Amino acid sequence: MSQEPENYSSTPAVCPYSGATLPRQSVSNFEASETTTVASKIIAPPADANIFYDPLTFADYDHPYDVYRQLRDSAPVYFSPRLGVWVLSRYEDVQAAFKNHEQMISSKGNDIDGTHDSYGKGNLVAQDPPRHTALRQAVRRVFALREILSKEDGLREVARELIRDMKSKDSVDFASDFALPFAFSASTSLVGLPKKDIPFLLEHLVRSMERSVGELGVPEDAAVSNEEAEVYIQEVVDQRLAEIAEGDDINRSDVITQVVAASEKGKVDADEIVGLTHLIYSASIDAPSALLTNIMYVFDKFPNMVKFLRETPSMIPQFVEEVLRYETPGQNVSRQTTEEVTFQGITIPADSRVMLLQGSANRDERVFENPDIFDITRDFTKASKIISFGDGIHACMGAPLARLMAKVAVEELIAQGDEIRIVGFPQRWAKQLVRGFSFQPIKFYPAN
Ligand code: HEM
Numbered sequence: 001m002s003q004e005p006e007n008y009s010s011t012p013a014v015c016p017y018s019g020a021t022l023p024r025q026s027v028s029n030f031e032a033s034e035t036t037t038v039a040s041k042i043i044a045p046p047a048d049a050n051i052f053y054d055p056l057t058f059a060d061y062d063h064p065y066d067v068y069r070q071l072r073d074s075a076p077v078y079f080s081p082r083l084g085v086w087v088l089s090r091y092e093d094v095q096a097a098f099k100n101h102e103q104m105i106s107s108k109g110n111d112i113d114g115t116h117d118s119y120g121k122g123n124l125v126a127q128d129p130p131r132h133t134a135l136r137q138a139v140r141r142v143f144a145l146r147e148i149l150s151k152e153d154g155l156r157e158v159a160r161e162l163i164r165d166m167k168s169k170d171s172v173d174f175a176s177d178f179a180l181p182f183a184f185s186a187s188t189s190l191v192g193l194p195k196k197d198i199p200f201l202l203e204h205l206v207r208s209m210e211r212s213v214g215e216l217g218v219p220e221d222a223a224v225s226n227e228e229a230e231v232y233i234q235e236v237v238d239q240r241l242a243e244i245a246e247g248d249d250i251n252r253s254d255v256i257t258q259v260v261a262a263s264e265k266g267k268v269d270a271d272e273i274v275g276l277t278h279l280i281y282s283a284s285i286d287a288p289s290a291l292l293t294n295i296m297y298v299f300d301k302f303p304n305m306v307k308f309l310r311e312t313p314s315m316i317p318q319f320v321e322e323v324l325r326y327e328t329p330g331q332n333v334s335r336q337t338t339e340e341v342t343f344q345g346i347t348i349p350a351d352s353r354v355m356l357l358q359g360s361a362n363r364d365e366r367v368f369e370n371p372d373i374f375d376i377t378r379d380f381t382k383a384s385k386i387i388s389f390g391d392g393i394h395a396c397m398g399a400p401l402a403r404l405m406a407k408v409a410v411e412e413l414i415a416q417g418d419e420i421r422i423v424g425f426p427q428r429w430a431k432q433l434v435r436g437f438s439f440q441p442i443k444f445y446p447a448n
Contacts, residue, residue, distance in 0.1 A: 051075050053089075054082045055112070055332065055355070055432040058213050064331070065372065068360035077346035083216065085112055085334070085353040091364035091387065093343045094356045097335060098391035101128065104335035104354060106394060111433055112334050112355060113217055120230065122259075122272030123279045125394060132393065135276055138262035142190065142255050142280075143397045148404060151186065155405060158185045159412040167416075167444055174440040175426075178409075179292035180205070180285070186405055187284040191277060192254030193236055204229050205285055209438070211430040226278075233274050233281070255280050280398075287329040288402045290429065290436020292409055294327040295320070297437070299413070300422040302374060310414045315376055320406040322376045324388040325368070331359035331435045333390065359435065361387045418444040 051070045054060065060067065071078050071089040078087040088094050097104050107128045109115075119126070124135045141147070162181055166172045184198045193201070207225035211218070218226075240256050250261050259276055262268040268276065299306050309316055332355050339350045348354060363371040367384050380386060389396035396402075413420065424441030 048075075051078070053078055053087055054080055056083075056214055056216060061213055061428055061430075061432070064359060065363055068357060068363060069365075071357070072360060072364055072366075077343045077348065080355075083112060083353075085355050086348045087355045087357060088343060089357045089360040089364075090344070091361040091367045094358060094361040094387055095391055096343070097341075097354065097356050098387070098394070100341070101393050103338050103341050105338055106132070106335060108336040108353075110333045110335065110394070112353065113211075113432075115218060115431070115433070119226070119278050120271065120275035122268065122275030122277075124276055125279055125283070129393070131272075134267055135272065136393075136397070138268045139255055139258055139276065139280065139397070142253055142258055143400070144253075145400055147253050148400045151189070151401070152404060152408060154189070155182075155186060155408045156412065158182060159408055163412055163416065166442075167418075172442050172444075174296050174442045175289070175293050175437050176439070179289040179296075179436075179440075182292065182405065182409060183285045183289040186288070186401065187281060190255060190284060190401070191281045192240065192252070192256035193233075193281065197232075200232070201229075204232075205282070206438070208282070209286065209429055209431045209434070211432065213430055229281075230274050230278055233277050237273055237277065283396075284398055284401070286429075286431070286434050287436075288398075288405055290329040290434050291324065291402060291406055293426075293437035293440050294329060294435070295323050295406060295410060296420070296422065296440055296442065297327065297426075298323050298374065299420055300442075303419065303421075305374075305376070306414055306420070309410065310417070313411065313414075316407055316410050317403065318376045318378075320403055320410065321380055321386060322374060322378060323406070325362045325378075325386045326374050327435060328359040328362050328386075328388045329434060329436055330388065331433060332357050333433075358387045358390070416444065417447050419447050420444055 051067070051074055053067055053071055053075075055064075068089055071087065076088065076090045076093060078089070079085075080087055088097055105128045106126050108126075110125050122135060124132060124139075127135060159178075159182060162178050166174075166177050169177070180202060181198070184201060185195070187193070188195050188198060188201070204225050208222045208229070210222045237256055237260065240260055244250050244257075244260060250257060250264075252258075255277055259268055259273050263270055263273055305319070309319055334353055334355050337348055337350050337352045337354060341348050341354075362368070365371050368378065378384075389399040389402075421443055422440060423443045426437045426441065427439040429436055429438045
């Protein structure tokens with residue numbers, strides 16, 4: 001009697017896809033049978049073959065994290081051949097660059113594609129001291145913690161109304177039915193824009209976020225849409241100026257009133273008003289709405305977490321912080337060097353564009369243990385705080401509002417008691433800087 005090989009399957013194998021019976025064969029050879037294309041001889045590729053970072057490649061929209069890890073480990077000071085920009089990926093270097101506003105300036109733009117070029121002079125985020133200091137000071141009161149916390153009840157009411165509306169619809173897109181209108185509602189009251197204009201502003205935002213995956217630059221319509229927004233903001237500012245001239249309250253804490261008041265005192269130039277307002281308006285929409293969709297993504301990925309949060313709501317702020325780390329809504333910003341700057345022993349020349357990868361820094365294993373694991377028990381200390389809101393003189397002014405919006409949204413969404421699932425295929429924003437979804441179909445299922 002012939003002896004069968006030790007690992008020979010005694011029953012015929014069945015193809016898991018077609019259900020067809022496959023010829024009996026050695027189990028160990030199954031994967032590498034003669035029908036596969038596995039190389040007969042392994043030839044090692046050059047060491048840098050899978051280190052290629054270009055934020056515009058589809059792979060990076062899809063899943064940037066393995067490339068980030070390769071950069072951190074093997075090329076922490078990387079030069080992107082396609083874009084001609086330097087890239088910093090380790091937490092230590094990203095944070096140092098944020099803090100080095102003298103050698104790494106913002107006034108040549110803080111992104112790689114000139115998104116903010118049309119914002120005009122008052123664009124705070126693309127200014128260096130001393131103008132930056134003056135502009136930031138002009139809107140400081142808008143962001144005072146007391147002012148922000150006083151918005152909680154209003155935000156909650158809006159969240160409840162949007163959830164009610166979503167639940168009454170057959171088909172729900174969380175991005176356009178919740179994340180964007182929620183962010184617009186918060187933004188218009190913060191900035192002092194009329195709520196009735198939200199549909200116009202929404203249309204403008206969607207156009208201005210348009211980009212082509214794989215291609216650098218702002219498409220013409222996106223640039224036109226930014227210019228239209230500036231014209232619109234100028235009209236609202238002029239109207240507010242007229243109201244104030246007629247004796248209306250100059251002490252309101254919204255951005256437009258505060259900027260107009262600062263301009264009356266000579267602290268903000270007349271031609272800086274619109275750019276400053278536009279920057280705050282757009283900063284208060286794109287990243288916060290991306291964060292909300294990332295929360296929904298995490299809800300869908302870890303449904304047991306939703307149950308846990310419902311039973312343990314005190315952990316919601318910690319959950320929000322971990323989403324901000326795990327799926328960083330603003331993946332990168334850029335700076336321009338004024339002189340040579342050295343990181344990890346590598347010198348970046350003067351006049352170079354440098355990208356700071358916050359999305360990678362937030363996954364740096366040198367700072368965060370098991371960074372690819374979603375873990376809401378992390379201890380975010382001074383040395384391991386998330387870098388999602390930047391650092392140094394340009395650190396995000398809206399961080400407390402973004403955290404509050406996210407907390408309220410999570411509380412209200414989980415209070416429903418329903419299971420929420422992503423049902424359908426979501427779409428990401430094509431603007432490389434923003435990681436979040438422009439379309440995210442969901443369904444509410446009554447919990448058993
Ligand atoms: C999840 C939400 C948000 C994220 C991830 C985020 C991220 C950031 C980052 C990374 C910066 C620094 C940019 C740089 O250094 O070049 C920044 C700046 C800024 N953000 Fe945010 N932001 C968020 C929400 C908001 C909100 C809600 C507002 C306003 C209500 C806001 C207003 C600003 C402003 C005014 C600056 C400019 C600060 C300066 O240049 O001095 N942000 N943000």
